[in-house]
Amino acid sequence: MKRILRLGCAVTAGFVAAHAGPAVTGIRPVRRFLWPHLAGVGADDHVALTFDSGPDPEATPRFLDVLDEYKVRATFFVLGSGLRRSPGLGREIAQAGHEIAVRxxxxxxLLLTGPDATYDDIARTCDLAAEVTGEEPRYFRPAYGILTTPALLxxxxxxLTPVLWTYAVRGWTPYATPASVYRAAARRSVRGGTLLLDDSARPSQRWGLAALPRLLEEYARRGYRVGPLREHARGEPVFS
Incomplete structure (x- = not known):
């Protein structure tokens, strides 16, 4: 009986490791050191600006206004549920020249989601994004940056090419302010990386929105090009 129990535990552990093993890429230093492409490391003079978890009718239009004012394009990783509720906003994002990607x-x-349900979740979002915008999405970023083997497959x-981020702005912390978000996003080492901000309805988005104009001005002062992931590669596509 003990042998059977040990065997069962070993099989279970092997299954969990096979399913959840890629989640180790969620640790930023590990990701950047071992998988720089997945971390969104690209051309040295470029910053890929990305937004997660929209579109949101309250927050997203405000970000679009700022980006339009500064003539900057970005990549928006959308939730299918948000896109279904606000398809017109999804079209507006794409028509403004921004890139739509899949969240x-x-x-x-997805840690507790099986292979079939994981595929259906991502495919459903992908199909809706293509229907709404007229363009096939190229990139995928899972919720919370937690990849699984079924998600990769x-x-x-x-x-779709999985891309996480080089830096995420911690605007959701209790002590966050526009100044703290700016300092985090303006760090020198963001050059050549992918920056994650949030355009969802969560309270954290207002700090990113307040900091964004100053941040774009600072990037311009430093001579950084700011744009979507499609412009982030060094010659050949970085993310493969």
Whole structure:
């Protein structure tokens, strides 16, 4: 009986490791050191500006106004549920020249989601994004940056490239302010990296919105090019 129990535990542990092993890439220093492409490291003079978890009818238009004022384009990783509620806003994002990428249908981790449900979740979002914008998405970023083996397999099957981020602004912390968000996003080492901000309805988005004009001005002063992921590669596509 003990042998059977040990065997069962070993099989279970192996299954969990196979399913959740890629989640180790969620640790930023590990990701950047071992998988720089997944960390969004690109051309040295470029910053890829990305937004997560929209579109949101309250927050997203405000970000679009700032980006339009500064003539900057970005990549928006959308939730399928948000896109279904606000398809016109999704079209507005694409028509303004921004890039639409795939987040997933809801803001939830895929760690406890099986292969079939994971594929359906990502494919459903991908299909809706293509229908709404007229363009096939190229990039995928899971909720909370937690990748699983089924998510990677689904992304490959759908022709999506997984990209997480080099730096995420911690605007959701209790002590966050526009100044703290600016300082985090303006760090020197962001050059050549991918920056994550949030355009969802969560309270944290207002700090990113307040800091964004000053941040774009600082990037321009330093001579950085700021744009979407599609412009981030060094010659050949970085993310493969």
């Amino acid at each position: 997933g249908w809801e803001q939830r981790s 689904a992304a490959r099957r759908l022709g």
